[in-house]
Amino acid sequence: ALESIPSFASSLLLLKSHRLSPGWLQVDEPTLSRLPSSTRASEVICSTNVSHYELQVEIGRGFDNLTSVHLARHTPTGTLVTIKITNLENCTEERLKALQKAVILSHFFRHPNITTYWTCFTVGSWLWVISPFMAYGSASQLLRTYFPEGMSETLIRSILFGAVRGLNYLHQNGCIHRIYMDIM
Template sequence: MGFNNLSQVKMARHIPTGQLVALKQTNMDECTEEELLQLMNEVLLSRLLRHPNLLTSRLVFSSCCQLWVLTPLMDYGSADTLLRTHFPDGMSESLIAYLLHGVLKALEYLHRMGYVHRGVKASHIMLSGEGRVYLSGLYSVYSMMRDGKRMKAVFDMPHHSPALLPWLSPELLRQDLHGYGVKSDIYSLGIVACELFSGRVPFQDMPPTLMLLQKLRGSHCCLLDVPPFPLGEFGGLKVLRSGVDSGIGESVATGSLSHSATAPPADRPQSPGPKNHSATLHNLVQLCLQQQPERRPSAFELLSHAYFKQVS
């Protein structure tokens, strides 16, 4: 399943070339108006954008109410799939460097073309049978161009943001007059680095309001030399797993919540123990997760970071 669980992705054979491809089928009658606009955005961008590390469609057509999108087959699936099936406690640094380097090349191209991705996460990082890294999720891409001019900031909130909250930057979540720009993707890349290294998504089990407060305070919640995120409690505050925003009341502000649940239930997945990490990876994450976007390096600058010397 894909695209808000409205699409079915199947493997097919492209008869003219004999190659195996991925075929995404979406019933447009089941889509809302906003979802149809997202689909249209993805189709249009697939025609406009071309980059070796960007997953775009080869063919798009409709039949009755069905939209069919043909893309190259990603034999190894997404980085999220690899985490769940082969690396439950996180990937090696060499593999992480290889994946992130490919993503950065795609982001550098998108940013240069005047677009912000707004959906950088492990499930949007794809790996082909030839070992090439692709960045997918074009339905989340947003243009920074207005009336032929490039804007320094935009203010649109992604329609699919609830599923992306752990990866979104503080300035995007803040939704104030300053807006956000392409550096928002750099923050998301830092969250992805923690996700790939630990096998856990930072902030994932935190109520949305508390997540926002922690991000605005500059909390990373994914230091690489400590357990990335305690799934039972965080900072003395009880964490709910329902995914429903419980709000922040006076008891949270004064730190007077009950500590009765000091240990997570037995059936709850445990955070892995501390792992050794390189200084260059730690530095990369710190650069990406700086609260002020102007202090984060650009995608072009990050491509020359010392951590990626092992890729070249």
């Protein structure tokens, strides 16, 4: 039901309804019903005003290179954030469905080993997803930047333990994460 979906979804539906089949916003109800109530984004940063974010630098690409990932500053608070920006017009119907499901589900997940988002909104045909900034990045970025000769077994064990805890949480809530390479 639309009432259980984050507010940006209705604007996405209007934007892309001509390309998508009815019900594309719906996620299997059993999955959502098992998830804990989410913390309201307003408890952290919920500004959907694009002028409240100052893009600093592109720090990566994702979602089959359709998304640019930026370090940014939330100007009212000075908080560093990560902004994932996707031009929805460049997405195929299949990729739109995958993106929609990923964003909706990640809104409901609350676990220390899973990065969630604080808010998301559309600017024209662009989807902006605001997340906390993770200063050290992924395990592969850590390896390249800080451990070019390799990580110790203790550090590897710590990283994998966190990743497995996050995956276990997803599995307990009926979600199968098929892109394991994203955690590394």
